[in-house]
Each structure stands twice: as structure tokens, then as C-alpha cells.
Amino acid sequence: MGDADGTPLMRQYRDIKQAYRDAILFFRVGDFYEMFQEDAVEASKLLSIALTSRDKSSGTPIPLCGVPYHAATNYIAKLLRAGRTVALCEQVEDPKLAKGLVRREVVRLYTPGTLIDSEFLPSTESNVLAAVSVRLRSAGTGRKDCSYGLATLEVSTGDYWLSEFHGPQAEAALRDELARLEPRELLFPENLSPDELQWTADLTGPRCCTQPATWFDQEQGRIALQEQFHVHSLEAFGCHILTLGIQAGAAVLRYVRETQPSAPLDHIRPPRVRQDDDAMHLDSVTIRNLELVKPAGRAEESSNQSPYTLLGILDRTVTAMGSRLLREWLLRPLVNSAAIEVRLTAVDELKRQIDIRVRLRTALRIVQDISRLCSRMSLGVANPRDVLALKISVSSLPAIQAELSALDSPLIADLRSSWDNAQDLYELIEGAIEQEAPVSIRDGSILKSGFHPEVDELRKASREGKGWIAGLEAKERERTGVESLKIRYNQVFGYYIELTKANLGKVPPDYIRKQTLVNAERFMTTELKELEERVTGADTKLTALEQALFEQLRTRLATETARLQEISRRLAILDVVAALAETAALNRYVRPTVDEGDGLHILQGRHPVVERLDLSGGFIPNDTHLDLATSRLHILTGPNMAGKSTYLRQVALITLMAQMGSFVPATEARIGLTDRIFTRVGASDNLAGGQSTFMVEMTESAHILNCATPRSLILLDEIGRGTSTYDGLSIAWAIAEYIQDPQRLGARTLFATHYHEMTQLESLREGITNYCVAVQERDGRVLFLRKIIRGGADRSYGIHVAQLAGLPDQVIHRAKAVLAQLESSSSSGRPVQDNQQSLHFDATLPPPHPMLEEVRQMDLFSMTPLDALNRLAELQQRLLKE
Numbered sequence: 001m002g003d004a005d006g007t008p009l010m011r012q013y014r015d016i017k018q019a020y021r022d023a024i025l026f027f028r029v030g031d032f033y034e035m036f037q038e039d040a041v042e043a044s045k046l047l048s049i050a051l052t053s054r055d056k057s058s059g060t061p062i063p064l065c066g067v068p069y070h071a072a073t074n075y076i077a078k079l080l081r082a083g084r085t086v087a088l089c090e091q092v093e094d095p096k097l098a099k100g101l102v103r104r105e106v107v108r109l110y111t112p113g114t115l116i117d118s119e120f121l122p123s124t125e126s127n128v129l130a131a132v133s134v135r136l137r138s139a140g141t142g143r144k145d146c147s148y149g150l151a152t153l154e155v156s157t158g159d160y161w162l163s164e165f166h167g168p169q170a171e172a173a174l175r176d177e178l179a180r181l182e183p184r185e186l187l188f189p190e191n192l193s194p195d196e197l198q199w200t201a202d203l204t205g206p207r208c209c210t211q212p213a214t215w216f217d218q219e220q221g222r223i224a225l226q227e228q229f230h231v232h233s234l235e236a237f238g239c240h241i242l243t244l245g246i247q248a249g250a251a252v253l254r255y256v257r258e259t260q261p262s263a264p265l266d267h268i269r270p271p272r273v274r275q276d277d278d279a280m281h282l283d284s285v286t287i288r289n290l291e292l293v294k295p296a297g298r299a300e301e302s303s304n305q306s307p308y309t310l311l312g313i314l315d316r317t318v319t320a321m322g323s324r325l326l327r328e329w330l331l332r333p334l335v336n337s338a339a340i341e342v343r344l345t346a347v348d349e350l351k352r353q354i355d356i357r358v359r360l361r362t363a364l365r366i367v368q369d370i371s372r373l374c375s376r377m378s379l380g381v382a383n384p385r386d387v388l389a390l391k392i393s394v395s396s397l398p399a400i401q402a403e404l405s406a407l408d409s410p411l412i413a414d415l416r417s418s419w420d421n422a423q424d425l426y427e428l429i430e431g432a433i434e435q436e437a438p439v440s441i442r443d444g445s446i447l448k449s450g451f452h453p454e455v456d457e458l459r460k461a462s463r464e465g466k467g468w469i470a471g472l473e474a475k476e477r478e479r480t481g482v483e484s485l486k487i488r489y490n491q492v493f494g495y496y497i498e499l500t501k502a503n504l505g506k507v508p509p510d511y512i513r514k515q516t517l518v519n520a521e522r523f524m525t526t527e528l529k530e531l532e533e534r535v536t537g538a539d540t541k542l543t544a545l546e547q548a549l550f551e552q553l554r555t556r557l558a559t560e561t562a563r564l565q566e567i568s569r570r571l572a573i574l575d576v577v578a579a580l581a582e583t584a585a586l587n588r589y590v591r592p593t594v595d596e597g598d599g600l601h602i603l604q605g606r607h608p609v610v611e612r613l614d615l616s617g618g619f620i621p622n623d624t625h626l627d628l629a630t631s632r633l634h635i636l637t638g639p640n641m642a643g644k645s646t647y648l649r650q651v652a653l654i655t656l657m658a659q660m661g662s663f664v665p666a667t668e669a670r671i672g673l674t675d676r677i678f679t680r681v682g683a684s685d686n687l688a689g690g691q692s693t694f695m696v697e698m699t700e701s702a703h704i705l706n707c708a709t710p711r712s713l714i715l716l717d718e719i720g721r722g723t724s725t726y727d728g729l730s731i732a733w734a735i736a737e738y739i740q741d742p743q744r745l746g747a748r749t750l751f752a753t754h755y756h757e758m759t760q761l762e763s764l765r766e767g768i769t770n771y772c773v774a775v776q777e778r779d780g781r782v783l784f785l786r787k788i789i790r791g792g793a794d795r796s797y798g799i800h801v802a803q804l805a806g807l808p809d810q811v812i813h814r815a816k817a818v819l820a821q822l823e824s825s826s827s828s829g830r831p832v833q834d835n836q837q838s839l840h841f842d843a844t845l846p847p848p849h850p851m852l853e854e855v856r857q858m859d860l861f862s863m864t865p866l867d868a869l870n871r872l873a874e875l876q877q878r879l880l881k882e
């Protein structure tokens, strides 16, 4: 900005903007937030509001746009959605009392990861801020490996976690964790080398921002954490050895402090350490492939309600905290059979106790987002409605407690013990806050009468004062004889007497003229002035007192954060358990057995999402019997569209549901604990990451073979499809052998393939069993039976599917003819042609490669050895070029 507008206001603006260059600065001027210069140009476009300019007459007017202060929230939300951050600069002193220019300060920086305002946050999703610290190590081989520290904080609830990732799989593990957490904003140090930045390669979700390296300093970080949680050592939290985690943790805290400078951060809970082996490991590919929280191809769709995701099917929670917890249970299934049993027993109990379940859920429906309400109290932004929401929430605690008393499963007994009804907090709020209190604390009428004597007195004075003014109006009407005389009030003049032009002849001499309008004149009298001072004096005092008392109450409630967070935790678990029981009852799920064995036995299993779709013939259930010793790898063949992928996913989803503590869609299920589920399903390009379909397929397969253990469940759907038939078949074959071999891996695996040749593996390797999806052929048409049976399919029926899809008849006929030729050539011992080569519709079969003819015609006896070698090199060159 030049010095075109050198007014004190613009100088103040420039000084403040200097410190918030990356943000759009909302600069409070009276009843507006104004934006200037490039901010104005950008914001006016993003917000579709008019762009004007300040000081139009000068040679260099300053671009300007503005939004009314009371509507700012919507505009801020819009800018955040557009990926921008907003610095909110307020007038921090009363303009009436200011000497000269009003003081202004940035009181809040709105960034995607630090939001606390209910207007911006979807209640069912966590809003996570994350930071990553990195340490580069050169392995002996010259390879460079990194270790990572990760800290996450949900500012709106105070949940704070630290973790670390080491070893050769550290980067993959970090990426998977980020995929699970979906942070909105991600911080990392600004001085990282390209090697240290590798993990950010194809991050697309969060807003990434680099921060000074000093924010990630280990020693300073440790001190910052100790100060934040008032301890001398971090040992009590079990995180003292996480040096990288602490570095990231400190950066997160620092960022929150920078963005919310005026907020005390007492609601942040002490750090908890996330262990890698606490939960079943689900990588980002599996989360996506199994459509756990987001439907494929609709990644942006809100997920808890989506009928196309497992979360959408399972989420019958009735509270926001419950909904968020269910998501967490879903993305972190347990790996400890005793802990799973505890959850299942509670779900079982609530499934059977229908009446209790119904009443419990009714009581829970009243509960609001206690967790976020507490944070708003602590951060000093809770308004009177928030406090009322807290009251309503705790009001249902006794009813919930009463329902629990009849239940005795260990989990519920545990939740019930030392149950806190927070009756004192209920009474505190009930005694203080008016039922109809307004949203804003500046609007008054917050406190109940009887709560504070001075408030009552001021209210009386204000009421009486208004009565006096009404009395004065009547008196003046009588004195002047003007019936239309009115005493009115506005912000600028305060109280005044208004007379229409027609009555100006009747104005008494003691009236002092204040303002002339088109049709009326406004006056003041000494008596009115005196009354006004009494009335507005009482009103101003009243508003200030109510505000102060409300803030006191809010601070008092903030001291109860730990207690309320515990209540919130218990309610969330109850809500999830009751929701899982409800879903189990409505969807006819059964209780699975989860044990330490290595089998996976499902009777009449169903796909929880597909079975809910409107299928013409209904969903056909299928059994699964995998066990490590005798039948660990199933080769599944069958036509396209037969239901192979659905079946594969259903086995994974049932396993996952069982381990999260949910009942499952089957008539019986026994699940041997699974440490990880791997999926390689379908083709997906990663063009943004510069990888072809085949490369993605191979990278994912490599990841599986490197990371799976004998306790893992692996789903492979059409490995090798992205390359030529022989390449693909060979790779698929070798992968199956590798997985089947207990010396190398030996994990429970479902392998769906189009390569019928793979069915030979059953007789060649132990532990491999063939299955196929049954079809019936009638009058040249294919009927899908959706039933998985023993044995291998002998054909693909791809052409039939193409016909169903509506390819032109000529193409279908021609394809059948080509297929017949291909089949006869392969049965006569000639190799099947590579299916990547184009088939010409006017030729019979592709002609032999022209180079063969050249070789055939070579006269070797008239060539010198050198000639022959050169010729060979030339042929090879040409082949390579092809």
C-alpha cells in the first residue's frame, strides 16, 4: 500500500495487516468489518459483494469492501471454505471513551484447524489440527529414512494426542494415520529438505502451512508442554520419551495460541499417547476401498448420513459426541479380544433390553454437544444459549442413570460407577440464566430475577424510568394540546420530543431544538434530559453488570471442564453402544465370536451396505471358511458383475465390524483376531501423484506383501489387470504363491481373479482353495446366482456383461467370433494373444510379428559373426522401441 491514504486509520490498518499478511483482515470500523487493498479485491470476489474504494477523489483510491458486523460469521465461513484464513480485528476500547483513534487488535485468527464455533463445525466430524516433526536418518545402505512425530489437537473438544513413527514403514504409517484423522490443517517446520518432505507428496486434504523451526524445538517444546499442563515432568502422561512427538505437540500449542491470542487454553486435555498396536491398522487405501466413511467417487459427501458407507449404515447415534466416537471406533477396531468382548456384551445387553434402549436413547437425544460446549466455556466464547444447552444436557443425566441401574454388563457397570449427575451445575445455571436468554451477551435480559440484588434494582430503575418517560409524554401532550406529540429514542440523540411541522406553532418556549426533519422537528427539555440520564444510566449499568456476572458464571463453569468432559465421554460411549444395539436389532445382525484363533468362519454373511440397496432379487448371503492351516488362500473366479468384489468386501467389513464391537450381518460369525486388513481392489489412477493405474496397483501390492503378517486379512481383486495378460497372470500367480507360503507370509487371503489359469494353484500348493460365483446359462444368456461355491469358473462371460451393458450387436457378434478363435488357438497349443494388442475387426487374428519374417529370411551362413551380432542388436533396438 502506498502512502496515498495517510489518515491515522489507514496507518493503523497497515500496521496491523503487516502481522497478518496471509490472512484476510476483517478490520472493524463502527458496525462494519472493512477490508482494504488486495484483501478487498479478493474477498469481494469470493463473497460476491461490491468492491468500492476509499477516497475516490484522490489519484490512488484504495479498494474497499465491507460486511456488517452481525453477519460476519457467514462471510467468514465462506472464506474458510474457499481455503482462506481470516484475522478478526476488533475495536478494543469504547469509541465514546477513546481519546483520538480507537485502539484495534486482532482478537482471533480463523483457520480451518482451529475452529471452535458451532456455526463452522459439522457436529458429527472431528476438526483436527495436526503438526508433524521429522528427523532424517541415513540408513547404512545410503538409503535415507525418516522418523516422524505427530501431534493432533481438536481445539473444539481439547482432545490432544501425540505419537511417533519409526522404522522402514514410518512414512506409510504416518500417511495412514493422517488418512484416518483427516486433519483440516497440518503444520510442519519450514526448513525441511526434499527428503524430509517426501511424506507430503500427495497430501490433498488438509491446509498445509509451514511454521518457524523454532516452534518445533525439542527443549523449548518440553518446557511449553510442562507449563501448559502445570507439571514438572511429562512422565505422568507417558509421553516423556516421545521427543519428536513433543516437538510436534509444542508446535500445535503454539499455533493455537497465535490464532486465539485472547483465549485461555485450559480446556486442552493432557496429552495422550497413541500406540501403533492399540488398534487394527487400516491404511488409507483400505479405508477408501471399503468405503468406511466416504462413498467412492463422492469423497466430499458428508459421510455419517451417507447410505453408501459403513458409517452411514451403522450411525444411529443421537448425540454429536456419540457420532464422533462411533467414527473413531470404526476407524480403529480393537485387536484385543477381551476388550472386544466387553463392547459386544454391552451391545448384546442393550439389544435384548428393548424398553431400556428406547428410553435411554430418548434421554440421550436431549444431550447437546457437551464436549464442545465445555471448550467454548474455557475459551470464553460461550454465549447464554450455550450455557442453557449445557443445563438441558445435564438435566437428562438422572433419567439416564435410572435406566443404567437395571443393566449389568461390565462396560455399562463401569460407566455407571461413580456416576455424576452434575446436579449442582444444573441448579447453578437454572438459578441464574433466563429461559429465553438471548444469544448475545450484550443484549441484556440474561439473568433471572432474584439471582443478583443489584441487577434487580437496576431493572426496577430502568422500568420505572421508562414509566416516567411515558408519564412525561402524557404531560407534554396535555401542556401543548398536541395529541400526536411523541417521545422517542435513538442511539445518536438519546430521548427527544417529536412534533410534526403542522404543530410547530404550539411549541412551548422551553423546548430546545435538536434536529429538523422534512415533516417534523425534534426537541429536548431539561426535564427530559434529567430523566434520560437516570434511565440510560441504569440501562448501561445493567447491561455491563449482567455481562460481568455472566462471564463470572462462565468462568465458574469452565473450572468444571474435566468433570464435564468425563460426563461427555461416558455419554458418548453409551450412545454408541445403544446405537450399535439398535442397528443390530433393525438390520438382523448377530453377535460374532472374536477369538485368538486364526480362522474366519462366517455363515450366511451379507454385505452391510449392498444388502440395504434396492436389489431386485434381494441380497444373496454367502458363507466363508478361511483358516490358516488348511485353507488360507481362496482363489475366487467368476464372471464380471457376478458379485466377487461385493463378497470380498463383505468378509472384510464383517471382520472389521466384529472387532469394533458391533454385531455383524450373518447368521453366525467366528473371527480370529485380525491385526490389519489390506485391500487391493479395482483400478485407480493416481495421475496427480504421477503414477499410472498399473503402477498404483503394483505399489499397493508391494505394500501389502511387505507389511502383512500371518494375522492379517488380505483382499486382492484382479491383480495384474493393468498390464498384458501374460505379465498380469505371472505377477498374480507369483503373488498368490508368496502369500500362501507360510515361510514367507501365510496370511488369510481372498483373491478374486479373471485368470482362470490361477485355479491350477489349488492342486499345486497346499492351503489354496478354489471358489467361484455360480451362474446359470439359459438360452445364451447368463443368470447371476450370486452364490459362492467350491470350484473354479471356466469362463469370464465378459461378452455377456458387455451385451447387458448395451454394446452394439455388431460388436458383440464380432467379439464372440474373436473369442472362439482365441480359444481354439490356445487349445491347439498356440499362445493366447496378448489382450492388450488391438484386435482388428476386418482381420481374422492378428498377423505374426513382421520381425519373425525378417529372422526367417536371414542367410546366417553368409554373415560374419560381427554382422550377425550387429543385426541382432538392431532387432533388439527395434523391439525395445516398440
Ligand SMILES: Nc1ncnc2c1ncn2[C@@H]1O[C@H](COP(=O)(O)OP(=O)(O)OP(=O)(O)O)[C@@H](O)[C@H]1O
Pocket: 610, 615, 618, 619, 620, 621, 638, 639, 640, 641, 642, 643, 644, 645, 646, 647, 786
Ligand atoms: N450377494 C449378492 N446378492 C445380490 N446382489 C449382489 C450380490 N453381490 C453382488 N450383487 C450385485 O451385483 C453387482 C455387481 O457385484 P460386484 O461388483 O461385486 O461384481 P464383480 O464380480 O466384482 O464384478 P467385476 O468383476 O466386473 O468387478 C453389485 O453392484 C450388486 O448390485
